[in-house]
Structures are given as structure tokens and as C-alpha cells.
Amino acid sequence: MEDRSFSRHIAQALEAQQRFRASRPPFTPAASLAVEEERLSAVLRTLEERLTDNYPFFHPSYAGQMLKPPHPAATAAYLMAMQINPNNHARDGGPATAALELESVAAIARMFGFETHLGHLTSSGTIANLEALWVARSLHPERSIAFSSNAHYTHGRMCQVLGVKGIVLDSFDRFEEAVRTHDIGTVVVTLGTTSTGELEPLAALLPAARRLGVRVHIDAAYGGFFTLLSQGNAPSVEPSGFSLVRECDSVVVDPHKHALQPYGCGCVLFRDPAVGRFYKHDSPYTYFTTAELHLGEISLECSRAGAAAAALWATLQCFPLERHRGLGPVLQECRDAALSFSALLAGSALLAQYRPPELDIVTYLPRTAPFTATAVTAMTDDIFTTLMNDPADPVYLATLSVPSDAVRKYHPSFVPDAPTTRILRSVLMKPEHAPYVPELFRRVENEVRRRTEQM
Numbered sequence: 001m002e003d004r005s006f007s008r009h010i011a012q013a014l015e016a017q018q019r020f021r022a023s024r025p026p027f028t029p030a031a032s033l034a035v036e037e038e039r040l041s042a043v044l045r046t047l048e049e050r051l052t053d054n055y056p057f058f059h060p061s062y063a064g065q066m067l068k069p070p071h072p073a074a075t076a077a078y079l080m081a082m083q084i085n086p087n088n089h090a091r092d093g094g095p096a097t098a099a100l101e102l103e104s105v106a107a108i109a110r111m112f113g114f115e116t117h118l119g120h121l122t123s124s125g126t127i128a129n130l131e132a133l134w135v136a137r138s139l140h141p142e143r144s145i146a147f148s149s150n151a152h153y154t155h156g157r158m159c160q161v162l163g164v165k166g167i168v169l170d171s172f173d174r175f176e177e178a179v180r181t182h183d184i185g186t187v188v189v190t191l192g193t194t195s196t197g198e199l200e201p202l203a204a205l206l207p208a209a210r211r212l213g214v215r216v217h218i219d220a221a222y223g224g225f226f227t228l229l230s231q232g233n234a235p236s237v238e239p240s241g242f243s244l245v246r247e248c249d250s251v252v253v254d255p256h257k258h259a260l261q262p263y264g265c266g267c268v269l270f271r272d273p274a275v276g277r278f279y280k281h282d283s284p285y286t287y288f289t290t291a292e293l294h295l296g297e298i299s300l301e302c303s304r305a306g307a308a309a310a311a312l313w314a315t316l317q318c319f320p321l322e323r324h325r326g327l328g329p330v331l332q333e334c335r336d337a338a339l340s341f342s343a344l345l346a347g348s349a350l351l352a353q354y355r356p357p358e359l360d361i362v363t364y365l366p367r368t369a370p371f372t373a374t375a376v377t378a379m380t381d382d383i384f385t386t387l388m389n390d391p392a393d394p395v396y397l398a399t400l401s402v403p404s405d406a407v408r409k410y411h412p413s414f415v416p417d418a419p420t421t422r423i424l425r426s427v428l429m430k431p432e433h434a435p436y437v438p439e440l441f442r443r444v445e446n447e448v449r450r451r452t453e454q455m
């Protein structure tokens with residue numbers, strides 16, 4: 001969307017508020033709230049200046065962490081609703097945005113193929129996961145919660161908050177044995193790990209979990225919307241895990257990661273609406289069914305921005321959750337960017353791939369001589385800093401510490417002379433990354449070339 005039409009939509013959001021206010025008799029705004037126009041302008045100029053201390057998340061040359069601006073549709077809708085400032089803690093906090101939330105959450109539930117669901121938006125993936133683990137603990141109060149060493153770090157922390165024993169599994173290979181040894185009541189399976197976008201082996205785990213009475217929670221905070229690309233007869237993302245989410249007990253997905261939203265928008269879904277009974281506070285007991293969803297009674301958090309629901313709803317109107325139109329093609333471009341980056345790595349004498357990308361995150365390392373953990377870590381750090389500080393045209397990557405043994409698994413000639421190795425990582429989460437990949441790759445390769453020629 002060009003800037004001119006964005007400005008028009010922002011103006012539309014402001015006018016909507018004036019029309020809404022005009023529906024009531026005029027009143028005098030409090031004098032105590034007045035700010036001189038010049039003063040506010042000056043403050044905003046200072047703020048603009050202060051905000052330049054940021055990386056250019058909007059630009060394809062920013063290929064570091066999971067960061068990008070929201071879509072203008074989300075911004076305009078957020079602004080429109082925020083001027084009313086509804087609170088989605090309960091229906092009375094703003095019936096309109098409560099309805100928009102239920103519709104948006106139902107669309108996400110349909111994307112996963114849930115036949116029934118209870119769910120709502122949250123302020124973040126962390127809170128959404130906390131809520132899923134809290135329900136898990138309510139169902140299995142004495143049993144532990146297991147997750148892999150690649151799971152998001154907040155799972156361990158949230159187990160502490162909940163007073164539940166958290167079990168870190170180095171791999172899911174001996175899952176049945178672990179269930180018995182540690183009395184596991186719930187297993188967290190991550191579809192799209194934060195560091196590499198790995199899809200953990202849900203298809204292999206689910207039958208054993210079912211047989212042993214273990215709840216399965218899916219953390220798809222990052223990867224969830226890639227479900228769209230796993231559908232149809234030519235999936236571009238491995239479908240075996242995503243197709244089974246509908247059979248799992250709960251799932252978390254972050255619209256503020258891959259559904260073009262500003263921060264403050266996570267989502268948790270439960271397959272069985274009856275878990276609503278755990279949220280009961282001072283409201284009369286209700287048997288919760290999809291039809292009776294009542295936001296105030298099914299959320300761990302109290303106040304939440306109704307504007308976040310309005311923004312998500314408006315975005316999903318423009319970008320429906322479909323494979324071949326709407327959000328699907330946006331994610332496909334990110335996936336394509338990762339695949340073309342991976343193809344360039346395969347043909348490079350200077351850079352090596354770490355893990356093949358399963359979503360849109362690429363992980364790679366310089367082919368140093370000697371090819372050791374120490375040498376790779378040193379060059380990774382050097383390239384990362386040099387590119388970021390390039391005065392003419394900076395490029396922003398991220399670094400990632402991985403077990404050196406894992407690098408050796410992919411590269412037998414690698415010498416693990418330190419327990420961990422720092423490698424390069426790029427989250428190619430903007431569709432604009434697709435056309436930028438050749439340039440990005442050339443820039444990184446040049447840095448390796450300069451350094452290996454000096455060796």
C-alpha cells in the first residue's frame with residue numbers, strides 16, 4: 001500500500017471516531033487535558049528522533065530476528081478501534097470487538113481443522129502457552145510437563161510459575177520410556193521452533209501420547225500460519241505435523257508473528273470446550289460450548305486491547321486464511337525466500353547450511369579453514385558485526401549458538417573443538433525477502449571470501 005492511500009485510511013479511522021462521537025450530545029472536553037499544539041508537535045519530533053535508534057525492521061536488508069511492522073490494514077483498524085478503547089476482558093468491555101475476536105479466533109480454528117474449540121486472543125504467545133499449561137496442570141495436577149530442549153525458553157519458566165515439574169527432553173526418541181520415568185502428563189510439541197523453524201515429530205509422538213494418556217499441546221506461536229502451505233496437493237511445507245494439530249488438545253499461534261499484526265496479539269485454542277470449567281471465577285457455572293463462548297470467563301488475563309481483535313479481524317478480511325489467496329501467498333513468498341537461500345548455500349564453497357529450512361528461517365555458517373567450532377564462531381561474530389556496521393549499506397543478520405555435535409552431524413569434516421558453535425541465522429519473514437535473497441547472499445559470501453583469502 002503506498003503512503004498516500006495509507007494516509008487516507010488513517011484519516012478514515014479518525015473520521016469514524018468523529019462520527020461515533022457525533023451520535024451523542026456535545027460536551028466540553030476537560031481543560032486539564034489540553035496540551036498546546038506546539039508542545040505536542042515538539043514532543044513528537046523528539047520522539048521521532050528517539051525512535052531512529054532502531055533497526056530497519058521494514059526493509060529486506062533486515063534479515064535478523066522475528067521483527068517486522070504490521071500491515072497498514074492492521075494499523076488503520078487498530079487506530080479506528082483504539083480511539084474507543086474497548087477492553088476484551090468481557091463482553092461489556094466492548095461488544096463489537098468481542099464479536100470480532102470470536103470471528104477471528106473461529107477462522108484460526110478452521111485453519112487448523114478443529115471441529116470444536118474454545119479459545120481467544122491473548123497479549124502474547126507466552127501468555128497463551130501459560131494458559132494451555134495451566135489447563136494441562138488442572139487436568140493432571142500431579143504429573144509433569146515435557147518439552148524438548150529446542151522449545152521456547154518460556155515453557156520452563158511457566159512450569160515454575162505453575163509449580164509443575166518441567167522435563168526437558170534432549171530428543172523425543174525414547175518418548176515412551178520418558179513418560180514412564182517422569183510421569184509425564186502433557187507434552188509440548190513445537191511446530192516451528194524459534195531458533196531454526198524446526199517442525200518437531202508430532203506424527204511419531206501422537207499415537208504413543210494417546211496410548212499413554214498424555215495431553216498434547218502444540219506450540220505453533222511462530223509456525224502456526226504455515227499450516228496454510230501444508231494444505232492442498234502440492235504442499236510447500238511438510239504436512240504430516242500440521243495435519244494432526246486438529247487431533248491435539250491445545251494449540252498456540254501468534255498473529256503478531258506471521259499474521260501481519262502489531263505486538264499484543266497471541267491466540268490459544270483448546271479442542272475440548274469443556275476445559276472452560278477451569279476458568280470459573282465468580283460467574284455462575286456454565287457448561288461451555290462454542291455457542292456460549294463468553295470472553296470474560298475464558299481468559300487468564302483480564303484487560304486486553306479490543307483494538308487488537310479489530311486489527312486482526314480487518315486484516316483477515318483483506319488476507320483470508322487460504323492457501324492460494326490472502327495470507328497463503330504472503331507466506332509462500334517467505335518460504336520461497338528460504339528455499340532459494342538454501343539452494344544458494346548448496347552451491348557455495350564459502351558458506352554451508354546448518355539445517356535445511358522447514359519454514360522461512362535459514363541457518364548457515366562460514367566454511368572456515370580450519371573448519372572448527374572456534375574458527376566458525378569467531379568469523380560468525382565478525383561477519384555479523386561488520387555487516388551491521390557497514391556505513392554505506394548495512395545488512396542485519398542474527399547469530400545462533402548450536403551444539404557443536406549437531407554441526408558435525410551435517411558436516412563430518414567439522415571439528416567440534418568447543419561445546420557450542422555460533423552460526424548465522426536469518427528470519428526471512430517478509431515477502432520482500434524473496435527478491436532480495438541474491439543480494440543478501442552475495443553480501444554474506446563476500447565477507448567470507450575477504451576473510452578466507454587473508455587466511
Ligand SMILES: *Cc1c(COP(=O)(O)O)cnc(C)c1O
Pocket residue numbers: 123124125126127129152154190192193194219220221222223254266
Ligand atoms: C515467539 C514464540 C513464543 C513466545 O511468544 P511471545 O509472543 O513472544 O510471547 C513461544 N513459542 C514459540 C515457538 C515462539 O516462536
